[in-house]
């Protein structure tokens with residue numbers, strides 16, 4: 001687990017923590033009414049169980065602890081009383097039976113800055129404002145017809161990637177990096193309409209913020225010690241980046257507003273309404289007040305929640321197929337059979353790619369890009385799995401552990417897409433053993449937006465190229481180590497050698 005403490009400030013912070021030791025110890029004891037009831041490992045003074053989850057891969061460590069302590073496990077993380085959910089049955093109780101009560105989010109330090117005080121969708125407290133934004137998502141922003149309207153953007157950006165790969169002339173290429181910039185390219189054009197002058201800086205800043213919020217932030221474990229966020233330097237860093245991004249989107253909104261007022265149409269390569277247009281229209285028409293800062297924080301959601309999650313999944317799917325050449329052959333044969341006549345993949349035939357869809361599901365099961373989902377908070381005390389969970393308890397749902405639960409999955413550590421063929425299990429939040437997008441009211445609203453961003457690039461990569469590992473590396477030796485962060489990514493770059501496919505009408 002990464003804790004964000006620049007080294008020269010560590011000592012100061014350490015002293016501060018100890019100075020506050022008795023205060024926090026007293027507080028955590030008085031608040032912690034769940035500690036005695038819900039099973040969990042022994043706690044140390046002041047830090048509680050922090051040392052136990054301070055591992056490179058907390059989702060795995062938590063699963064291992066849960067195997068000893070149970071599917072509802074209590075961890076004292078600094079001052080914060082936390083429960084970890086590690087079985088589909090308990091996840092169902094939390095996200096279905098008690099869905100409303102657990103639809104709250106904790107007020108974390110970094111999102112407070114980047115989301116203009118929790119006015120985005122992902123961190124807005126459960127209530128009217130959040131409900132309204134969710135409705136805007138379902139009916140306007142991320143609806144099936146809106147996603148469809150971005151088809152030409154997706155096809156164009158993926159084709160650009162394919163053409164770039166062709167130029168590699170058989171040299172090894174960092175495919176993860178290419179997938180990452182292609183996905184951000186799609187998001188940027190869907191959000192802003194065309195390439196904006198500061199788009200690259202905006203994306204680089206979001207990536208930087210994503211890195212800063214990777215792992216857990218020490219200040220979030222000691223909310224009563226306000227000085228921590230300042231001493232660690234994290235808040236100042238995030239504020240600086242946030243200000244830059246604020247100015248960039250401010251200008252984009254101004255340009256959009258001016259064009260709308262002038263009645264001028266869009267360029268021929270732009271979609272009729274991009275996401276900023278949609279939000280401005282809602283701002284003009286709707287009775288519900290949507291300020292500019294709210295528009296900015298929703299745009300941030302689309303970039304922050306939507307891009308890295310998708311590109312990471314595509315990269316893992318490619319990695320798994322490289323590791324399992326049999327699966328690669330099956331998936332490639334299917335894509336080439338379906339698109340043989342066209343010599344290129346377009347979105348009309350994607351629904352026929354049953355095996356590729358199974359590969360994507362299997363990738364989500366084994367490598368959910370957000371393994372602990374987004375943190376929840378219990379609003380009122382309630383009973384879960386026979387234990388009392390106190391109000392304000394933080395709740396982490398270990399989707400990674402659910403996807404590997406041997407009571408639900410045969411050979412859970414085996415990458416075997418066939419398990420999803422002729423299976424009704426999907427990721428829409430009703431099968432609690434498989435919830436890469438979450439479940440209940442807080443389920444990801446971007447599923448429809450995400451699906452073609454996964455399927456189209458994968459289908460195109462498989463159609464136009466045969467793939468090899470460089471330097472004679474064997475499939476079984478491909479390194480698959482994960483790094484924990486806001487999304488769980490590959491530790492090492494995925495470097496591959498593409499060879500053009502003779503049946504392609506694009507690459508030769």
Ligand code: HEM
Pocket residue numbers: 121122123134142301302305306307309310313368369370373374375436437438439441442443444445446447449450
């Ligand atoms: C592979 C792609 C994606 C994955 C794996 C993913 C996963 C998730 C997960 C696990 C959550 C938390 C759900 C919970 O707390 O139960 C979430 C929430 C969210 N996602 Fe996604 N997501 C993806 C793509 C997208 C896209 C493309 C968008 C928008 C364009 C998006 C927007 C959001 C938003 C706004 C939330 C917060 C919802 C709320 O709190 O009400 N996501 N996503």
